[in-house]
Amino acid sequence: MANTEAEFQDTVALSTRAVCSQCAFGELCFPHVLPVAFQILFPLAREKRIRLKRGEFLFHARDQQTGIYAVKAGFLKTCLPMPDGQSKIVGFLAMGDVLGLDGLDRRAHASDAIAMNGCEVCVISLDKFEKLLEHPVESVHVRQLLAREITRLGEHAAALGTLSAKQLVATFLLDMSRRWEDRGYSKHEFMLFMSRKEIGNYLGLTFETISRTLSYFQAKQWITMHAKNVLIRDMSALHSQVARASWGSAG
Amino acid sequence: MANTEAEFQDTVALSTRAVCSQCAFGELCFPHVLPVAFQILFPLAREKRIRLKRGEFLFHARDQQTGIYAVKAGFLKTCLPMPDGQSKIVGFLAMGDVLGLDGLDRRAHASDAIAMNGCEVCVISLDKFEKLLEHPVESVHVRQLLAREITRLGEHAAALGTLSAKQLVATFLLDMSRRWEDRGYSKHEFMLFMSRKEIGNYLGLTFETISRTLSYFQAKQWITMHAKNVLIRDMSALHSQVARASWGSAG
DNA sequence: CGGCCACTTGAGCGTACTCAAAACGCGTGG
DNA sequence: CCACGCGTTTTGAGTACGCTCAAGTGGCCG
CATH class of the missing domain: 1.10.10.10 (Winged helix-like DNA-binding domain superfamily/Winged helix DNA-binding domain)
Incomplete structure (x- = not known):
């Protein structure tokens, strides 16, 4: 049992490889299952990672969306700014979870994404993402991610109200x-x-x-x-x- | 001012044409802006409408998804079944609103959709929908609808909890x-x-x-x-x- | 050691729920 | 036309759950 956060982080680091196979990005990180034409894109997507320290923002609400993200290691939270200036947590993200999809509507993020500890986040820039979506398989995958988030938020809202x-x-x-x-x-x-x-x-x-x-x-x-x-x-x-x-x- | 529901329904009926131009289906119902290859699809989508009486279900939670829907006239609600057997309303739908997108994850609806009065709903069957999504423009449109629903539910959850x-x-x-x-x-x-x-x-x-x-x-x-x-x-x-x-x- | 922050626990209070009764609207049938 | 019954809405009185304020503990780091 992990008794301290440091010890716990070690455990996480050790199992990073295993985590990738269950990552919501799925085949995005495994070019070999993709059409040949797109294998060029993914090495880039895999290269680009962002490291965040505790409290740092991955993105702010109303920021222009520059990409979508998957958590490689560490934990983040997404927060919605409320009219009174406070801010409300709408999701906790751990390795394998995807962020930034809510921005696809207006091309601007609807929420803040904040690192809760040291984080490593995989990035796919928006233009790469759009090229990716021209392919049916990835397009379906992304729609599933979006639909899953709708289900999750609906259930959360129902729970909060009931x-x-x-x-x-x-x-x-x-x-x-x-x-x-x-x-x-x-x-x-x-x-x-x-x-x-x-x-x-x-x-x-x-x-x-x-x-x-x-x-x-x-x-x-x-x-x-x-x-x-x-x-x-x-x-x-x-x-x-x-x-x-x-x-x-x-x- | 509409004083009775009947009178109100008349008002709605009279303005159906105006409503269509603001419908979330948008160009889906206006073939002329679509690529020629897809103009064949939409007359069919436009033909198929479902009429519902008060209390009737458009679909049940866990039903296999057969299509996506847009409200042409009337009002519906989407309800999430709760563990205790009760059911919780997560959305009210009026003309121009789209339903059934939450089913894109597992190909099964996550919620019940129930008519609150006499309704008319436009249908696009799932296979037509999938053909439609091969086109970038419509694909983007659908992703925007999904992202908007994510934003809406996130804000609703935040409101309920705050x-x-x-x-x-x-x-x-x-x-x-x-x-x-x-x-x-x-x-x-x-x-x-x-x-x-x-x-x-x-x-x-x-x-x-x-x-x-x-x-x-x-x-x-x-x-x-x-x-x-x-x-x-x-x-x-x-x-x-x-x-x-x-x-x-x-x- | 001291300061800070997260957490625990207690006592009192307020908002929203529960139970209840009555008014109202609306459709049905005499 | 009115009487009737049903569901919805309003309003009241009492209760309870979760908030507020407060004191005290424990862990972490300089």
């Missing part, structure tokens, strides 16, 4: 668990790569409520927490916590 | 206002085509809270309501209601 604090936090833990599992890690034992404050912002709750709820789950023996490390002891209890009846029908 | 009841209802009214304005109607005087219960479901509030909040806005002289008809008397007051400071920063 579920109680306990349900939201349980959902969040299960979601993190699944994401680690998808990447080949344990679904029972993993690290939350964000602060309580950030979880709260993401779930529409205060960090005190996050803290209290995690303590509650721990008191129930459903999880064990040490700082940011989670051990899920009773997955089904968390699931049944989510499925609890709540208000609001479609009318 | 704003108070008054802020949410004010935002909702302004959003409806803008949507009517985009379609060439008055932004000050329009009809809510959904019940208080449905607004509440959409905003993550109870219908009592919706009712109370609308009464509050009316007491403040910001709006006047008669049944489902809204008259906005002080747009800027609603705007400033939204911009009010609220909790939650990105940490």
Whole structure:
């Protein structure tokens, strides 16, 4: 079990190769499955990487879009600026996740993308991206990425408007668990790569409520927490916590 | 001012032609701007329409996707089934809006689409749609539609997790206002085509809270309501209601 | 060691929910 | 035409969940 962030980062670094095979960019990074005409493009796409330090912006909302990105290593968050000047987290990104697709509408990003620690991000510039899209296979792939993001955000909105604090936090833990599992890690034992404050912002709750709820789950023996490390002891209890009846029908 | 739903529907019917020019399908319904090779496709797309009665489903969640749709007349809602069996409204659709794009990921719809009154929906079958996407112009158009939906859902999620009841209802009214304005109607005087219960479901509030909040806005002289008809008397007051400071920063 | 930040935990409060009753609109049928 | 029934909306009173404010702990780094 990774007990410190440094140790955890080592683990991540060691498994970078494995991560690539499950990266959402998929064949974008594996030229051999692409039509010959496009094999020229990808070495460039693979070369271009951006390194970010904690707190640095990959892009700002309203920036002109210059490319799309996939997380190679590290963690990022996407934030939407709110009318009151605050900013609201709408997504956490880990290795293999894709960013910047929301900019395809107006050619300008709708959100900020901020590194939560040291990050390495793969870039495909917009002109390369557009050439890429002339090919049906990649075009379908990109549409799937877009559609998946629509589904994810729809479910997130539905959750925020429907579920109680306990349900939201349980959902969040299960979601993190699944994401680690998808990447080949344990679904029972993993690290939350964000602060309580950030979880709260993401779930529409205060960090005190996050803290209290995690303590509650721990008191129930459903999880064990040490700082940011989670051990899920009773997955089904968390699931049944989510499925609890709540208000609001479609009318 | 439209005082009854029947009267309102007449208004809608009369302006169908105007609506088409602002339809999100855009050039899909206007073959003359398309490459010659595709002019064959669109007469078919234009022919195929579906008529729905109030309460009928255009498609169910988990249905295999057979096409994409644009609303020609009438109103629909998209609902996401929740784990507890309830269902949560994630979008209201009026003429010119597009549905079914969330299915492009798994080739199965993620949500239910339900007619809220008599509807007419334009259909493009999936195979025609895919042929269409071989063309760059239409392909870009579809990606823009997808990206716009991502932006919309992100903003909706952010609102649900951040704003108070008054802020949410004010935002909702302004959003409806803008949507009517985009379609060439008055932004000050329009009809809510959904019940208080449905607004509440959409905003993550109870219908009592919706009712109370609308009464509050009316007491403040910001709006006047008669049944489902809204008259906005002080747009800027609603705007400033939204911009009010609220909790939650990105940490 | 001291300062800082993230986190935990407690006590009190406020917003929005719950339950309830009554008014209203609308379609149906006598 | 009015009576009736049903669903929607309004409004009220009480409650509860999650926020606010606050104090205290623990870990990390200079």
